[in-house]
Amino acid sequence: MKELDFEKTEKPSIIRSLFLPDCALQGSEFPIHLIWDKERSINIDINIPFSLVKLKEIYNVDEKDLKIEKDVIHITDFESNGYVGFVFASGIYNEDFVEVPIKIEIKDDKGNKQIIERKIIFFRPHIVLHEAPTDVELIQEEDQISMNKKICLKNEGKGAALVYFKISEESNVIIKKPEEIEEFIEKFCSRFSDKLNDVKKTYPQYLEILNGFETFIIDLVKGTFTISKEYIEEMMEILNKLEKAFEENEEFLKDVADSILSAYLSAVHILTEIRSFFEYLKSLAENKVIILNAMSIIEFKPGLNLLKGRLLIQDLAGNIYEPIEIQTNVKVKSKKPIKIPVYDLFKWMV
Amino acid sequence: MVDVLGAILSKEYKECATPTLMKILEKGSKIIDKLKGDFSIEGQELTFLCPENCEKWSIVFLSKKGLLGGKQSFSVPSVRRVSVSSIIPLKDVTSKCVNVLPQGGFEIYYKNLESNVPYLLEVEFDIEKPMFIDNLVYRKVQEDTLQEYRRYWMEAQLRFVDVFEKWFSNIRFKDLDFNVCVSTYEDVRTVIPASFKRELEVVVKWMSETDRERKSRLSMEHLRLLRARRGGGEIKHGKSILELLQKLQDIFLPKTFQTFIKVERDFYYHDCIRGADYYAAPFPTWPKFMTVITRTNLDLDKPAAEGFLDFNYQNFKSKIEELFRSFL
Numbered sequence: 001m002k003e004l005d006f007e008k009t010e011k012p013s014i015i016r017s018l019f020l021p022d023c024a025l026q027g028s029e030f031p032i033h034l035i036w037d038k039e040r041s042i043n044i045d046i047n048i049p050f051s052l053v054k055l056k057e058i059y060n061v062d063e064k065d066l067k068i069e070k071d072v073i074h075i076t077d078f079e080s081n082g083y084v085g086f087v088f089a090s091g092i093y094n095e096d097f098v099e100v101p102i103k104i105e106i107k108d109d110k111g112n113k114q115i116i117e118r119k120i121i122f123f124r125p126h127i128v129l130h131e132a133p134t135d136v137e138l139i140q141e142e143d144q145i146s147m148n149k150k151i152c153l154k155n156e157g158k159g160a161a162l163v164y165f166k167i168s169e170e171s172n173v174i175i176k177k178p179e180e181i182e183e184f185i186e187k188f189c190s191r192f193s194d195k196l197n198d199v200k201k202t203y204p205q206y207l208e209i210l211n212g213f214e215t216f217i218i219d220l221v222k223g224t225f226t227i228s229k230e231y232i233e234e235m236m237e238i239l240n241k242l243e244k245a246f247e248e249n250e251e252f253l254k255d256v257a258d259s260i261l262s263a264y265l266s267a268v269h270i271l272t273e274i275r276s277f278f279e280y281l282k283s284l285a286e287n288k289v290i291i292l293n294a295m296s297i298i299e300f301k302p303g304l305n306l307l308k309g310r311l312l313i314q315d316l317a318g319n320i321y322e323p324i325e326i327q328t329n330v331k332v333k334s335k336k337p338i339k340i341p342v343y344d345l346f347k348w349m350v
Numbered sequence: 351m352v353d354v355l356g357a358i359l360s361k362e363y364k365e366c367a368t369p370t371l372m373k374i375l376e377k378g379s380k381i382i383d384k385l386k387g388d389f390s391i392e393g394q395e396l397t398f399l400c401p402e403n404c405e406k407w408s409i410v411f412l413s414k415k416g417l418l419g420g421k422q423s424f425s426v427p428s429v430r431r432v433s434v435s436s437i438i439p440l441k442d443v444t445s446k447c448v449n450v451l452p453q454g455g456f457e458i459y460y461k462n463l464e465s466n467v468p469y470l471l472e473v474e475f476d477i478e479k480p481m482f483i484d485n486l487v488y489r490k491v492q493e494d495t496l497q498e499y500r501r502y503w504m505e506a507q508l509r510f511v512d513v514f515e516k517w518f519s520n521i522r523f524k525d526l527d528f529n530v531c532v533s534t535y536e537d538v539r540t541v542i543p544a545s546f547k548r549e550l551e552v553v554v555k556w557m558s559e560t561d562r563e564r565k566s567r568l569s570m571e572h573l574r575l576l577r578a579r580r581g582g583g584e585i586k587h588g589k590s591i592l593e594l595l596q597k598l599q600d601i602f603l604p605k606t607f608q609t610f611i612k613v614e615r616d617f618y619y620h621d622c623i624r625g626a627d628y629y630a631a632p633f634p635t636w637p638k639f640m641t642v643i644t645r646t647n648l649d650l651d652k653p654a655a656e657g658f659l660d661f662n663y664q665n666f667k668s669k670i671e672e673l674f675r676s677f678l
Contacts, residue, residue, distance in 0.1 A: 019656040021503050025494045031505045033654040055357045057488070059509050060653075063359060079360060080515055083653040085507035087488060123496060143564055159494050160533060247403070247480035273595050278554045280636040281547060284539040288497065290638060316494040316531070 014042060014106045014114045025159055026124040027092040027319040029056065031085065032102075038082035040108055046073040047103040052091060059085035092319060096126035096157035125288065125315050126157030129324050130349060136307075138300055140334040147340070150347040151326060155287035159315050163285075164292040165326075165342050167309040173330070174299040175342075181295065185221050191266045192217060195259035203252050206245050210256075212238035217260070229320060282341065285348035294343040301337050305330040307345075360510035367485040368513065370478065375517050377426045377475060378407045384422055385411050385471070388460070392468060395520035399474070400483055401527055401645075404430055406474045410437065412466065419461040425454065430474040432456045437468040485509065487523060487648065491530050500661040502530050504617050506646055507654035514650060523648040528617070531625055532661050534602075535638035541670045546677075549575045553591060594677045601669055602637050610666045617644045617657025 017035045024030040036042060048055075049071050058066065058073075061084060065077040078084055090100070104116040131152035139146050155161050167175045177185065193214065200210050216235050246253040283294040298307070307330050310323040332338050374396065382391055389411035397406045433444045446462040456473070463469065477483070488509055492502040506526055508514070514521045552575060556568040600606055604622045613619045625639030646655040 017654075017656070019503075019505055019654065021492065021505075023496055024492060028493055029490060031488065031490050031507060033505070033507050033656075035652075035654060057358045057509075059360050059488070059507060060511050061359065062361070066359075080511035083508075083511060085488065085509075085654055087490075121496070123494075143567060158496050244480055274550065274591055275554055275557065277595050277598075277636055278550050280638075281539065281542060281550070284535050284638075288533075288536060290535060316533075 013112055014040065014108055015116075018104070018116060020102065020104075020116075020118050021120060022118075023121040023123065024090060025315060025317045025319075026090050026096075026098070026122045027315070028317040029087055029089045030120065031087050033083070033085040034104070034106075035083050036106075038080075041081065042106055042108045043077075044073075044075045044084065045105040046075075046086070047071055047105070048073070048088070049100060052093070052098070052100050054089045054091070055086070056089050057085075057087040059083075090120075090122045092124060092321075093122065096124050096159070098122045123158040124319070125155050125159040125161035125313065125321070127161055127163065127289070127311065127313050127321070127324060128154050128156050129326075130154055132326065133328055136328050136330045138330055138332045138334070138338050138340070140332075140336070140338050145338055145340060147344065151328070151345055152347045152349055153289075153311075153324075154349040155285075155289050158288075160288040160290065161321075162290050162292055162314045162316075164312040164314075165296075165309055165345070166312055166323075167298070167307070171306055171308045172301070173305050173307055175296055176299070177296055178341075187266060188221055188263045189218050192259060192263035195262050196256075199252075199255045199259055202255065203249070206252060209238065209241045209245055213242055213256070232318060232320075282343045285343075285346070286350050287348070289348055291343055291346075294341065296342045297339045298342060298345070299337050299339045300330050300332045302332050302334055305332060363485055363509040364513055367482065367510075370482055371513065371517065373478075374405055374475075378409075378518075380426055381407060381424050381471070381473060382409060384424060385409065388422065389413050393520075395522065396518050397522045397524050398477075398483060398486075400523060400525050402474075403477050403480065403483070404474050405477055406472055409471045409473075410468055411471065412468045413463065419459075421457050421459045423451075423455065423457045424473075426456075426473070426475070427454050428476045428478065429454065429456055430476055431472075432474075433472045434458065435470045435472075436464070437470055443469075483523070483526075487526060489526065489528060491528050493531065494533070497536070500532075500663050502532070502659045502661075504528050504530065504644060504646070504657045504659065505655070506648060508648060511650065511653050521650060525620075525645045526648065526655075527620070528644045528646070530642045530644060530659050531639045532611070532642050532659070533639050534663075534666065537663050537667045538636070538670060541667050541674070543674055545575070545578070546674065550591065594673065597673055598670065599636075601666070601673075602640065606669075607640055608642075610662045610669075611642055612660045612662065613642075613644050613657060614660070615657040616652070616655035617646045617659070619643075620645045 015034055015036050017033075019031065019033045021030050021032075032046075034044065055068075055073065060079050061075055062077070062079055065075060067074040067076075075084060099119045099121055102118050102120060106114045106116075129151070131149075133149040133151065135149075137148045139148070167173065176182065196210060196214050200207055203210070216238055242256075246256075279295045283291050285291055300307075306327070308327045310325050312323050313321040315321070378394070378396060382394060385391060392410040392412055394410070395408045397408065398404075399406055429450060432448050432450055433442065434447045435442045435444070443462060447459050449457045449459070451457065458471070486509055487506055489506050491504045495502055506528075508523075549572070552568055552572045556565060556572060559565045559568060602624055607622050608619060611619060611622065620643040622640055622642045624637040625641045642659060644657065644659060646657060648655055
């Protein structure tokens, strides 16, 4: 990849400063602004492909002074001279690395002209299934468990990916959290609900918000949440309402925070620093991939097992990508059930 | 009607913000009008103190003639703080001149004010609407970076300007907060030696193993790894994994982590905290991200700000490598 030019602010004859980002995550908003001397009358043309980006907001411009034709935004005057701001949003493209050209043309009333041409890089994660074995053997010899083939994946994009392996109901395997984590979750959730019930009694006006928040926290801790647009929107709405309630009532904020802290402190002794660091390392795969349920344990029974599920993928801006379907037959060569962590199923290629 | 492709224009934010701005203006005007009777007004400014979600009126006044004592009452709601200082000489005279009323508003006693001395009155009010600042200012930070650069851009811009210019002679937005989510997970992952990962794996298995025989085998395996770590020599009481992990935790403390951060242009560093990931369960886990709080200011001469946060990941990685070198 060619060297990026980080110099954003230009100080040529007309524009005093210009902000134009050089890169952004696909599917996210990106701003542009221009500042010039207030005494100088100018008009601006911004040429940007609307097939690739969406214009979301324009600041300091009245409708009558704005014209949009094909891929060009013409601005002939400003509500207050000297500044204009824009918010655009990129799409999510077929390619994981896309360069979008932008041309800004500024003319002043004295006939001076300035042209700025740049490119913005839009990137995203791109998880590719390289090898999906249809049959896998899981062998236990004494304490050693080995798997003859792994599911090979690679993040071919430049963006970070959050990955969650959701096992389908058609599978005949059991997925659960490690015992310590299960114990932590149980203790945390029970203490949290008890404490939150007291808060609900004290603040009945926030009952609906607290019920939503309780579901959210328990879903999060138990891992029963789903990466879906609807779920994220619903939870964001609850959190926004809660934030407003916190701003209205500081005591309420303290009581809710206390219920989480107290639940956490009552359960934290169950987990150890070493265990926690081990989990942390195992959740990190190659090329900016974070596996959200890396330490969950899958239990296979002796004989033939159907492992069917999907990898749910999200980026750091909350964009959701097409899940990857996984289906494989796992033959267990052991007299007892074999338990392996989720991270052991996959091989992440560099 | 111009086709603006469904874009939102300033007028929509103005409609939303105008009623609150009107109230803010009324409060300031009320104070200024009352002061005008006894003083000449030399300057005024409205500042939004963004993290505190409050507005501050700063008014410079000078007495017109000798003051004969008495007091002036200002019945304005939601007063958070009032102060009066003489400018020449610079001296806080609040305790002598100001009385904040329990029922709301405040009084200024004139008897302790001197003639021909410029004074600065500062009055802070709570902003009633929690999301009000967001109606006035657009803020954005880059969510993810290209791995090669680890530079995050930050940007702030006023959603409109003309109303501010028309209603307020001076207006400032101070300390607008930005949370930059700096990813650290790749750097930690790539510098942890494989031998340490293996040792950790054995220790974790040992902790959860209940079968005596298997536990004993894991103990032997752990001893073998310890010997290998110490070059086959005798095992001494060296640094434990726990001690190493505690030192590693220290790298994520703000005073250490901030040494890897550089904030440029119109923004400045304020603080950093361990990243709270909405998708990560609230276990005592290790930070995959650090949230760096940066700030900027806006005013009518600078209606938009830009800045960059550079994460010096090479130094961050070197620091971790150094730790492991001292351990292994």
